């Protein structure tokens with residue numbers, strides 16, 4: 460079953476159309492890597508899936524629910540803010556810049572969502588948060604503040620924080636682009652583990668090696684449209700489209 464299905468997604472900013480009819484499908488447990496040149500619309504697409512942008516045309520469903528809408532009596536009604544928050548809860552997002560709360564420790568960053576949003580008892584949430592920090596290799600850093608952590612460690616806290624909300628879908632928007640090269644591997648390792656555990660993921664990345672190793676499908680977005688998609692072994696080794704070949708020749 461598809462966990463994410465996008466059909467004919469169009470998005471304009473002012474007079475410029477940055478998504479021009481994007482179709483995309485992600486099955487439960489699959490990893491899809493979204494590749495393409497700067498300005499292609501990759502972040503915008505992720506933001507549309509996660510309610511951070513509204514789309515002008517087309518539709519996105521996550522877990523059978525139309526994003527931003529509720530189906531009642533065979534008709535779609537726009538969601539109220541409260542219900543948007545509920546729909547978003549099932550989606551974890553990790554950004555290029557880790558976006559941690561600067562005055563809270565790693566543990567407090569991870570505990571915050573489950574306590575405040577999910578209403579979990581503090582003690583239970585703290586126990587789970589410690590386990591999640593351990594899972595991303597940061598058990599020793601629970602009491603450190605973001606400024607005391609490296610970029611790679613901060614990003615791993617951000618991943619733990621997203622996982623604490625028990626998401627059924629994880630969106631990654633260039634999670635390693637802001638990191639020093641020697642810290643990229645430790646974040647990718649956590650993402651590889653997540654993929655192996657069966658997490659459904661859409662990953663915007665320029666890490667072709669990650670896409671080759673982990674993706675079930677690679678989708679190339681150029682100028683707001685999908686130009687080519689398929690299994691990494693085929694698309695990365697033997698691209699059919701000239702625009703895909705051009706892009707790959709620059710990043711490989």
Ligand SMILES: Nc1ncnc2c1ncn2[C@@H]1O[C@H](COP(=O)(O)OP(=O)(O)OP(=O)(O)O)[C@@H](O)[C@H]1O
Nearest residue numbers: 472473477495496497498499500501502503504633
């Ligand atoms: N809030 C906004 N207002 C106006 N234009 C925007 C906005 N957000 C994005 N854009 C424009 O939409 C286009 C697509 O941007 P987007 O960030 O989605 O591309 P991208 O493929 O993720 O690029 P990159 O790899 O550089 O992050 C760009 O031309 C960008 O300038």
